[in-house]
Amino acid sequence: MDFGFSEDQEMLRDQVRKFLDDQCPLPQVRTIAAGPQGYSPDLWKQLSELGWLGLTLPEEYGGVGLDWVDLVIILEETGRTLFPSPLVSTTLAATAINAYGTAAQRQQWLPGLASGSHIGTLALLDEIDFLSPEAIRMTATSSGDSYRLSGQKRFVQDASAADVFIVAFRSGAADSDIGLAIVPAQQSGVSVEDTPGWDRTKRTGVLTLEDVEISPDALLGGTMLGAHAVETLVDRGALAVAAEAIGVCEGILSLTSQYALDRKQFGSPIGRYQGVKHPLAEMYVDIECMKSLVYYAAWTLQGEPDEAPAAIAKAKAYASESVCSAGVNGVQLHGAIGYTDEYDMQLFIKRSKWSRATYGDEDFHYDRVATFGGL
Amino acid sequence: MDFGFSEDQEMLRDQVRKFLDDQCPLPQVRTIAAGPQGYSPDLWKQLSELGWLGLTLPEEYGGVGLDWVDLVIILEETGRTLFPSPLVSTTLAATAINAYGTAAQRQQWLPGLASGSHIGTLALLDEIDFLSPEAIRMTATSSGDSYRLSGQKRFVQDASAADVFIVAFRSGAADSDIGLAIVPAQQSGVSVEDTPGWDRTKRTGVLTLEDVEISPDALLGGTMLGAHAVETLVDRGALAVAAEAIGVCEGILSLTSQYALDRKQFGSPIGRYQGVKHPLAEMYVDIECMKSLVYYAAWTLQGEPDEAPAAIAKAKAYASESVCSAGVNGVQLHGAIGYTDEYDMQLFIKRSKWSRATYGDEDFHYDRVATFGGL
Amino acid sequence: MDFDFTEKEQAFRAEVKQFIADNLPPPEQRDENFEQQWHAKLGEKKWIGFSWPREHGGGGGTLIEQFILKEEMSKAMAPDLGSDFMGLTWVGPALIRHGTEEQKKEFMPDLLNCRSSWCTGYSEPDVGSDLGSLKLRAVRDGDDYVINGSKIWTTKAHVAKYIFLTVRTNPEAESRYRGISVLLTPMNTPGIEVRPIVNIVGLHHFNQVFFTDVRVPVSARLGAEGEGWKVVMGALANERSGISESTGMERHLEKLKDLARKSFKGGKPALEDAEVRRKIARFETQIAAMRLNGLRNLTKQIKGAQPSSETSVNKLLRGKLEIPMSDLAMGLLGNEATGMGEWQHDSFNFHGTVIGGGSPNIQRNIIAERVLGLPKD
């Protein structure tokens, strides 16, 4: 048993941290977030060269062959610096293809996703915003060997940036009638609209399909994969967001602790007051707990796959709750300056609301924890 | 509109406060609570002479003819000093008879309850501990003009002290089949057992009825009163407990604030630390809110009876929640000494648990607030 | 104890309701001229400055009537009673108490006719909201004060015509609460510069205001020199029941209930979720308590008690409610919470109102120190 990071992993973290601090400090984050694309193609290219994009993909497809524990290290750091990029979306799309794709599909798509020449994303949620396979309503019509899809997918992360979508749909009412389609953005009948949101470091959009053909080789795995595949991908998404949320909280804690040391009232730093220091201590405790839960959940993916859904539910539940209160307390402890556009705290609270909601908030995941826990 | 107490009411409060502080300070409370009866017959007699027992009863039955706003004043003070007596139980029994009894029943019972020669109490709850009329399961068998009752009533306040019980039962499945019986303690088939509890200033017991005859003149109001009567009495009980809970919180706040001033650490009183002063400020806020909600609820009984159930639900919900946290914070802020038998804080936290549960805890009443509020 | 309103009060409530029915269009039908017309009508009714004495152009309303007026207006989603919030809240009451005849003549009519726009200069950089620590220096030079320094978080300074400016005229005063004076200063006085501060939701309300050798005549001083603390506190004491904290919350609660009625949670209607129901019930209970707290305080004030820290209770409650209410709403929105909309906007914007009136921790300090007598930290 060794619940610590290896030397290689510590080196990876140092490398990631140095890259982000050098290449994309918060002023740069603001610039990218203010732009139309929401990410920097130049930095994206560098991520590919650093191996982050194919981190968990097999080496034969241009990946690095590491696992989700290593990915968590990167995501903690991208969270801490609010780094805007379609890294999570692309990783999730690649994970889907790697896990469920046919050999031909993996060969077709993974090298491009690992090299960054393709940006991918998941498109799971319909109009009904409920993260359960039963809420997938987009229904395919059969047409010879192919399916045809019409309708909308909402809350598609990085929709405008994506070249390829993994679209959940169903061919019938049963759980086993759920399938995933690989839909390129340039395919006929595919269109995308950006959804305005407060956190411009995370882009979301609506994917509209109008009678889009899903040929047999675009059906992921060549078969209807069933509800379990969607659940697995939702879990991966929840874990990725939870990992980034650790970093978000660390960013808030560091910004706010520093403010508490710098800001003087009646001649001494406000960090002296228990009304300030106790919420900061609680934030630290939350971060420690998030780390423990996220690291363990990431380990279960390889080490104890049956435990993964419950472990991820705990991690995302705790993360959603903590990131939300870290955002609120961060602003409150700053006072008026935390409520301004020019001070960076506002970037973090905006991200905190996004992190809480995306891939299931605390109530959604606590409900799962209760069920997994035999209640 | 005048949301304040009259001069008469302020005088009543002064009188009550002086009596309790003089006659039954906390050492005396401990002595009474350690005794088998749980109240002092001598003080009980004095309460009668002061008019507290018949406070809200009509003067023709030896009462004082005041209303529940006045009663609330007394109960705040008995709560503040943890005064042990069957005052609330007797008031509730008398309220039932006064509100629903026939002229003969009122004539028979109210003078004794007002003078203190009788001690009364409600016996509403069956085995199923749910404060809704639907949970009344004790079913009467008909026998000529009379009913016969067998079974147990639990959580009967002051059961051992009581001479007369107002017993809820049903004769059929409908809400309208619920009735209240006046059952004297010495009647054949009636027995009582004390239930051990941590708060010995409040006694509870089990009332057992074995084939007890309920003659027509023992049926309250001479008819099956229906569920509404039980609901009304539960509401009165909830309001009485909420009113006492204000005093309990005031007792805790005063004890703990004094401790925070007296107890020095590193040379200054611990009340200087925000970790101490902020919970005490919250306690003060809770007390102000409890007062507002309880006073208003007591006023609605005469002023706006349709509003009373919702107002009482709010008052007891807030009171249950606040008294519980006041007890916990009171002990925690005292540190180790709050955890000892000899320091008075322990008496208050024990009462706080009793006050939270009795006549419905916060969840029970918030559920009602939601329904009353159109949810 | 009597919660019934008198016949006169009930008649007044009916009058207000009728006025609203006759004059207030629903929000979607209000055009750009609406506010001006509305305020003109309010002015005719003397409902702007309604509780001020008639001899100063006010409506001579009682505190209860004022409460009724505000409550009905809030229920009807009417705009504020008057366009110049700062002027009506701070400047008017202070003018009535401390103004010279010339000052009253100059400023009162505009205040009541919605032709003025005041900002207030209290907070300063590195000082926070504690008036006793203010540093902005005004040095007497002949018939002028010469002012150097800056104010911050000055709401509407970029559009205001005047600033109700607190300055330190005597830094050697025996107490830090003395030596402060109030100057009624036109914003176009040479040497005043305004730097905008954009807030978290991208709006420009706040400013930092810089003063460089700004000359203000001594005749612009409100009240005696060095007695600015009293002038400000007197204005503060105008109506301090905290009742106004609750009316907005009641409106907010209704919106939250509507949201809950149409939301889903775990795939089922949100109203079937015991936790959602209880959370809203708890909000409703706390807001009811706030309203009643306000009425109790109002009663005390009417009976002649000097208001002190009572408003802190409701301010704290409001600060403790707004964020959890917004959190619940955002939870009900699910993924929609990442988009734009009223609730999403509020979830950031509340931080402004929570901090604005003095943060919850400041209210807790006030209660603990002034009411419970605990020592300062």
Added chain:
Amino acid sequence: MDFDFTEKEQAFRAEVKQFIADNLPPPEQRDENFEQQWHAKLGEKKWIGFSWPREHGGGGGTLIEQFILKEEMSKAMAPDLGSDFMGLTWVGPALIRHGTEEQKKEFMPDLLNCRSSWCTGYSEPDVGSDLGSLKLRAVRDGDDYVINGSKIWTTKAHVAKYIFLTVRTNPEAESRYRGISVLLTPMNTPGIEVRPIVNIVGLHHFNQVFFTDVRVPVSARLGAEGEGWKVVMGALANERSGISESTGMERHLEKLKDLARKSFKGGKPALEDAEVRRKIARFETQIAAMRLNGLRNLTKQIKGAQPSSETSVNKLLRGKLEIPMSDLAMGLLGNEATGMGEWQHDSFNFHGTVIGGGSPNIQRNIIAERVLGLPKD
């Protein structure tokens, strides 16, 4: 990162499980002789003082093995590993580091054979739990120290044979953490008087201990004179992962789930109540985090990191969990909450454990000051 236990560790866990299956009767079948027999068997396995070095009579177990041993014992509701909790937690580790050969010979065998009973004298009236402030004076007089003063909250002082006594031998030391010494003192030494303190649930665990001209030979001192701080801190550092905070909570959670399964809420099964479910899920999540926090700290400790404030995280979590868990249980009990029973008892008793390890506020201060570097208040 690897949560798999090694084969050796898995074999050890199997051995512990087998031992429990063979030797531990269910709680209701344990008679008055049970504990003694149980401890004798544990002693044979060297599972008392299991992580102590073999040359001092310990079991030479690794920290991971010790965790496995404790976890399995807790799951099986076994009694403590040894009868002398204070002796094994504080005295043994300190003796190993600082004891003379004579002291080790005198005290170690009894500790490991469950024949000793130690209490620890840390807290003092008006001083609280801050060791640096302790005042109990020991004055050197020839070959003796003469002690005057008192200790308070001394658990089991009325039954203990010895006290691990912290005294101030040099009040003029340059730092208040120096000048403290530890004396291994028999409780039957003339001049020691014990006054019982009955706790909130009527039990006698605590005492105040008075010292009047108590003479203790210099040879009873553990470690160098004035270096008592190091002796105590060294003992504290023995195993500080905070892992032991979570095992008890896991047991407690299972009981709470059982209670919820058979309870009703609003007339319906409590498990249909979304709030009850989520509250328990939240407890389960926090307790899982505690266990994993402990394992992370254990890993650090095994890799040689000096343990510092890590345990504060789990202590704080435990303090924040016990009371809400008990509140939920009391709520599920409904009116039964006013009676007697395990949950009712716990709802008072938890305050002892929450305060005992240093209150939540003390843990928050430790984290804020030592980890985040915020200034002392």
